[in-house]
Amino acid sequence: MPVPLNLLADCENCFGLCCVVPAFAASSDFAITKPAGQACPNLREDSRCGIHDKLRKTGFTGCTVYDCFGAGQKVSQVTFEGEDWRKTPKTARSMFAVFPVMRDLHELLYYLTEAAALPTSAPIRDDLAGMIDRTDAMTREKPDVIRELDVHPHRGAVNALLLRASELARAAVPGxxxxxxxxxxxxxxxxxxxxxxxxxxxxxxxxxxxxxxxxxxxxxxxxxxxxxxxxxxxxxxxxxxxxxxxxxxxxxxxxxxxxxxxxxxxx
The missing domain is CATH 2.160.20.80 (E3 ubiquitin-protein ligase SopA)
Known part of the structure; x- marks a missing residue:
């Protein structure tokens, strides 16, 4: 299944949100402890990671397995229309609150897109298409709306469809x-x-x-x-x-x- 480009991380068009918003603790995955909403000391002024080519060697394995599913550039370039939180600090708090919600929605879109592409999903393809449209519409709301979204019940509805798609696909396997x-x-x-x-x-x-x-x-x-x-x-x-x-x-x-x-x- 070719992955839609909007569901792949595009760091060139993101303001380093994954290096700021999440918290992490010193462990086998991270060399340091960083609170949520505080920029990692390795984040450069151009929103690039200063140790990107040696993350594993320097104790930041956790960074190498993180995927925003394209939420970073969506929040940066669409939701906030290219306003960098560094240059317009008043947007920072709202942007940081929107990012994890957008990340959850983009993850659901990724799985829904894969499910819809499965040949065995024909019986539920219309339901999957409708859920994709519904989820995509949520990602295009204004910041104040997105930050207040309760994704949990929506995730439940999506998961029910994904499980059905899984059952249809696995039913084709003999035994x-x-x-x-x-x-x-x-x-x-x-x-x-x-x-x-x-x-x-x-x-x-x-x-x-x-x-x-x-x-x-x-x-x-x-x-x-x-x-x-x-x-x-x-x-x-x-x-x-x-x-x-x-x-x-x-x-x-x-x-x-x-x-x-x-x-x-x-x-």
Missing amino acids: KKKDRRGADLIGAKLKGANLRGALLRGAYLIGADLRGADLRQADVIGADLRDADVRGADLRDALFLIQSQLDAAKGDATTKLPESLSPPSHW
Whole structure:
């Protein structure tokens, strides 16, 4: 599935919002502690990261697996019409409040777009198209409206559709499919496992051994793949797999990926 450009991060047209809005604590993912709404000391005046080419080496692995799904440039260039929070400080508080809401909406749009493109989604394609239009309309509201949006009930409605799309896609896989939704599979020994068509939504696969595993048509939405070993794994046609999940995992040239995603540079 070709990913629409508006759902891909475009840092050139963003005011470094992911380096300012989220809070993070010193840990294995971040070298320092930073409160929400405060610019990371590595953020330059031109809204670029000063250590972008060495984030992993300097202890900022968490930054390398973050994805705004294009919300950064949407907030910067559309919602606030190109007003940089540095040059117009009065917009900062509102912009920082809008960004996480927009990020949630763009994430939903990403998944909905993938679901609508699945050949097996024909029975619900009109419902998916309607939900895409509804979600997109929410992203185009004024800042004061967006910041007050309660995305939770909308996410519930979207998730119901995504689950139906998942069921239709996985039903095409012959045989009994494993249901490990939300399962604790931390460090699990799954080398060579047949997980084709499995339901792995929200599963904890941190550090799992997935070498050579077959994950085609497996629903991996929200699955935590941090440090999971996917060398030689077949992830082609994995449902709702996103780039940041790959960025958090460990793979190599033998890992089979969907055409829309790329092998991380550290593999």
